[in-house]
Amino acid sequence: MRAYLAKRLLWTLVATWITVTITFLLLELSPVSASEAAFIDRQVQAGMEYEAAAELYDRQLGGGGTATERYLDFVVGLATLEWGHSTTYNRPVVDVVADAWVYSVQYVLPATVVAVVVGFAIGLYSATHQYSAGDYAATTLAFVGVSLPNFWFAVICILVGGVWLGWFPTHYTTDVPGLLSLANAHQLVLPTFVLGTAAIASQARYARAESLEYVRADFVTAARSKGISERAVAVRHVLRPASVPLATVLVGDVLGLLFAGAYVIEVIFGIPGLGLVSYRAILQGDTSLVLATTLIPVFVAILGNLCQDVAYTLLDPRIELGEGR
Amino acid sequence: MTGDAPSAEGSTPPDGSPAERVPPDIDSPDAESPDAESPDADGLDFREIDWAAHEGGRSVPRRHLAFCGVVAVGAVAWALDAAVGIDRGTRFETGVGPASIAPAPGHVDWLFALTLFVVGWAVVVPLVRNPRAAARYWRGFRRNRAAVAGAGFLLVVLAVGIVGPLLLGRPSIDLSNTYRPPVFMGGTWAHPLGTTRSGEDLLRVVVVGMRVSMQVGLIGTAVVVVVATAVGTVAATAGGLVDEALMRFVDVVLTFPTFFLVLLVVYLYGGDLFTITLILGGTTWAATSRVVRSEALQRVEEGYVTAAEAAGASRAWIVWRHVVPNVSNTVVTAATLVVPSLILYEAALAFLGFGDPDVWSWGRVIAEGRSDLQNAPWIATIPGVFLFATVLAFNFLGDALRDALDPRHEADRR
């Protein structure tokens, strides 16, 4: 098991390195060069006007030295949290990110927890009551849920809940007593709801599909033959074994879904989280900030994958014998 | 295929045990089946049709020459159009339907026409040529009413998206006609779905949006299919270091939350619809390639690759003739499930304002209508309904296809 974890840890590092390298190559090959951005950043920080800095860069063509040097600079910069200077906010990128993340986490985290719990419950119910009316209703709703474009759903929710009914604010404001205040919770209802819907639907579909693999398993019949309750059968003998494959989709899929959902939701509701910061950065051509805000979800996902591997070893006793996947 | 090898393809074993993978009948009789041109009806499958026609190995059938010819002509016309821009607006390109419809076909239109042609060739032609198999698929498919409705809706969207902009014309600014409500909200039939802030007719906008969504979804998926099939089959058949390297790379790409990869690449390279579509296809193939690889591995293990190798065939030939046809069911199924996500990504990009500013994507209209929610809610809601319905229809269709084509999922149905 220790060897397996060590292997996965090593792989995480390799994956991070490959990711960083791919990003660097994407940057190098694109019209928007990283070294240019970095160069301009330095000049701006040194007190030069942005335009003047850009001009200077153009004159000194390829100001960052050879490709190898630029690559090393890039990797070292990322590793040492020297993520450059944001022209949009006129502050170091790291500071901007440090201020923004809490606004994202405050509603993404609750939405995730709700989505996993509710989604699994619905999926398990569907699987154990396959072809019942409840199953049909749940699978249809799940289909609708995964097909709803969440940016459009957010607009509809604002229209109904904010404009027509007037129950919830249509825009997020940081002008509240605190992140834990009731007012803040109130204005987060719609964003959390929109984000949660899609995630619940996709979780329910996965949970149903995986649980179905076990609903007819021999050991479920065997468990039933012991005389334990149907609920114990469902939780202990269907959900528990299904949680092993579910753990693998959980991280990759849910993180991707939630991050992407959060991005548009923050733009729509005006929540000053990482999504909105990234959006502004893209609109402003603020490459350093764009890089940071798109790479952070990637790094979180890589870390999530590592956590998933650890969870895997805890969930599946057979793993310690085998190779892993 | 001479009738001595009846296939149980796609059906479950009669004893009612959970469906097992039935080895396809395309394997060993290949070499000695001279009349592979008329495949056994029950053994028909997408995968057998397009490639199995070669099976005699004597001459390339005319169908294939025709296919290659049309594709080549299309490609050359496209290249000429791109290089010189000849014949703009003269609708000269006969035979390559949709591309000639647009007054000035762009890269997307060319590629769309090619994609439609290939889809038609790979899916429609085999079904027409083999009515019995088509009927069998239809019987299985018909039971899923949601999928039938979805397929019908998608055909309408596709047809209207191709023809509609010609008949209705493109949306144009008309400042004397701003904010007209749709008919069901008290508007007139002059603008059945109302108008936007700058007076564009929403019906025209929606119809153009149909074309855009179909283009993005189908072209992007075509890219996914090509890349995923190539990577998946090569990894499975090459094995060893190549397999390891490719799959590790896929692992890394899969770790990327797709949306952010798309976002980053669009930010760095983005711009017009053509680029965005290629980017979408080029960033979303990883999951499909993994599915293709595991399917191809099973096929390889079934032994006919070894058999073909023993017969002296080259590796590339084996991959193309024996592995690719046999994973095409998997590819078709996986591809159908990729389409809706591509459409959603494009719509989200357009909604955020990172899309092609010259294209009336549904996402862009929804974004425009956002500021007018109070006084003109139809601008944001109506295109969204179409987007939602299209995505839902693709999801239903993909689900039904998986049930119909993938025997593993049939076990659920009993």
Next chain:
Amino acid sequence: MTSDRTTSDPLLEVDDLRVAFHTDAGLVRAVDGVSFSVGRGETTCLVGESGSGKSVTAEAITRLTPSPPGEIDGGTVRFDGEDVTRATDSRLRELRGNRIAHVFQDPASALNPVYTVGAQIREAIRAHRDVGKRAARARAIDLLDATGIPEPATRVDDYPHEFSGGMKQRVCIAIALACDPDLLIADEPTSALDATVEAGILDLFAELRAAFGTSLLFITHDLGVASRIADRVVVLYAGRVMESGPASAVFDRPAHPYTRALLACRPGVPGGSRPIPGSLPDPVDPPDGCRFAERCPHAIAACRDGEHPARHRVGDDDHHVSCIHYEGNEGTELGPPPGEGAAWPAWSTRAGGRDE
């Protein structure tokens, strides 16, 4: 059906049981009017080819039949005088595992891979006995010991994949015995195991039966196995009972042509093993009359008409056969099939090999 059973007050009485499955092809009547009984302390064997409805019968006794698609749509299952088919779900749970326990065919899939074997035994104990974790664990260790697992105190914390096939089946038997059941239903418990392991498991069943006084309903397709442990034998074919009676009577004087054919196709039969020609009838649309008629060397036109043949007594024991040839001549035996002559193996000698 008639109720002329000689065993007084049997533990389990299955009467005219019917189980149907809804499939895409149509309604499959997997069990179509099966009656038999298991006496207290007795071992009854259900024998028949695969697809004959043995396992479906076994699962239907405690209503484990997966539903949908399965449905018990007729007959009664009387356990200790109580009709199980009409029991409430909670009553059913009290019976399952506690008074009627199951052992399944494939121990590798009958054990949940994510729990230790100890946890799975404890689950069975604590479903019915109000005992603490520690007491349950102690009992689990005792049970593992009783079923012949070495070092039970350490093995109790191991996961199923750490056991061999035979050991897994011993664990399954330990689970089944957790609450000291009155009836043990073992569904082909040795079919998935190696022949060398099989003998050990069969010995274990015999031992445990003696030690625990459990009645046993043993399902097998292997007549050799049946002849080793059965007190009574019930022969099923295509969801119907063909012959039933004391093991000695059935093996010494098999009455039904199907039973004879089964005995004849066993390996090692004098004169060579003879496979039964043909295959099981279409389960969706079974033929009229006797379902074995298609494959029966004795079949006459009357065999293919009407209902399933009535039960007729053979000899003086509680030995019954459902075959038209015994109508009106109860107590006599059917001769060799016409035209077969001496090629048909002698069934008047012990063909079952009970003495081995």
